[in-house]
Amino acid sequence: MAPGPVPLHPDVENALGLPMIHHRTPRFDAILRKVLENLKKVFCTDQPVYILSGTGSAGMEACLVNTLSPGDSVLCIDSGKFGERWAEMCEQFGYQTEILNVTWGEAVNPQEVERILAENPGKFRAVLCQACETSTAVLHPIQELGEIIAKHDQTLFLVDGITAVGAAPLPMDEWNIDGLVAGSQKSFMLPTGLTFVSFSKKAEEYLMTAKSHRFYLDLRKEKAANEKGETFYSSSVTLIRALDRALDVMLENPLEDWLKQIRRRADFTSFATFSLRLDLYSQSPSPSLTAIKVPEQVDGIKWRTRLEEKYNLTVMGGQDQLRGQIIRIGHMGFISDLDLMAMAQALYHSLEDVNIELPIEAQQFWIHNNKWLEMHT
């Protein structure tokens, strides 16, 4: 139950083990066409969504190098590890990078972005923000930011949706997002290895003219190939075929229903956390993952190891300044109610193991949590 890679859907596991087919065949062409259409539904966009072989960071870089040129000014909202990474990329590619630091655990204040843009008319070619900052489990106010940035014709709103697309509402077109990135190993229930990028019409104008050095991540080539029903490079047949199955699962009912399932897991995890008199770390919790503050009396690193080794529960700890301070539990992927209960029980017993005074008996905790799940179906 890490915030990615996530437990795979059984249909995905089955698809991964299928014999290879070649990517320049009518059979694969049909799969690719379908997948590219279905990705648009998850991104909630009429614009094309591109598939790249690479991790989410490749998608983050593709989002930049296909819209920006060296010397362009960008405003990076930095609220954790992934904000930091995007800012580092900007510096590496020669953009004038201004960083808006947000206290870890907090969401950015949209009025602050509004003020900076107003004070620097025409300066910023792009504003960059994580939809969910995975390192702090913070969900940022993307809709409000989109409204503000849309008023600036020269400014693109680039959003890292790696732990948000398909997990939290993030309708690209409706919320005025100009560049949106997602990753296969998150809500798409696939292994790591694919990243998805889409551009608004406003951003697409820069696609042909951006002067950043790019070849592998040059989406002009991919766009032309997709229009012919192909991928430019060798397609990751195995992952794309599995993606086809995953998208079938995600889109079986309206996307909102899918998002509700993930939201419910987050709500349950909050409920279990509060039942144990523990606190959430994030002040703007994301539905895609929950960060729980490690109680003062507990060694956070040992806690995580105990959860892994004694209770067979994979969660993530904190990174950098949060090392040992939080544990992070993911809600994306193939997770059943039994998994949720096992997770809650593991939290309970692992705290009991180190003699933390718990508010209720294990039996009662079990009944409480079970009842919550029954009442929220």
Place this chain on the structure above:
Amino acid sequence: MAPGPVPLHPDVENALGLPMIHHRTPRFDAILRKVLENLKKVFCTDQPVYILSGTGSAGMEACLVNTLSPGDSVLCIDSGKFGERWAEMCEQFGYQTEILNVTWGEAVNPQEVERILAENPGKFRAVLCQACETSTAVLHPIQELGEIIAKHDQTLFLVDGITAVGAAPLPMDEWNIDGLVAGSQKSFMLPTGLTFVSFSKKAEEYLMTAKSHRFYLDLRKEKAANEKGETFYSSSVTLIRALDRALDVMLENPLEDWLKQIRRRADFTSFATFSLRLDLYSQSPSPSLTAIKVPEQVDGIKWRTRLEEKYNLTVMGGQDQLRGQIIRIGHMGFISDLDLMAMAQALYHSLEDVNIELPIEAQQFWIHNNKWLEMHT
């Protein structure tokens, strides 16, 4: 039997369908450590081999951006589609690119490279060459080129071994190769999605100082992470776990034995080709794939389609100027003698279908080819 992606080994298929494990776990760490060691054995090097999530083109780009700086002069040996691609990358990244054009179907003459380097002392920071140019099935004289380039202290020898590493002899250290790239969907019998890159000590000196813009493909970060037993980005757990199985298979016996199996498939394909009085296209045939000239009376594009649709044999046609002129048959991947016979039979009958006069009866052709296989085990 395309020259990649190739038929997967059954152990690889099984590994691909396994449930997900997280990449920051001791279990995955052990797999990664073993894989990184075994890759060195296939590359025949004492230097580290890096794994990147991406297609072979990502590896080709990584090889450049981690050793070269804008303004550097490079000599690109261009003998087909992939030579062309590497030259395009060089231009995109701002290197002074000189192209040594080699007639398609022929191997580069090492003396010509020797002459160019001698006439331009100190000029070229790198010479780039495909070990096997996949578009023409040509194997280049890498050993001789390595000897020549090694005499030039300032010049790196960068080799695209995507359809050669693990298929043709290409001992990196012994043959003075400074940068070597491989791809998962070739001799490694995996799906597309991983690329492997290794640098000589001579090339590694540039790793820290190269000024090309790079982030996703920056191997300095990967080097530091590997030294701690991790990958820098989310690891492609599924593919790396399958790679572990593939490397076990490839290295079960000495690597030479593995290469001999692939050579034997190429020799058989040549034998079958000559039995049909057809000609090879490449004047320096690679063991990894065979290019057969389409006879004048035959429509090459229809021939390929017929092989695919009537005989269930996936092969590739020619690209660009070779469109319709050749068919390319791959010898990498999980290919049995039954597959080889089926391929030969498909060639025979598909030519018979269009009333090509064949030198022998189908029955005799079958016996001839079968005997060849029995005699060459």
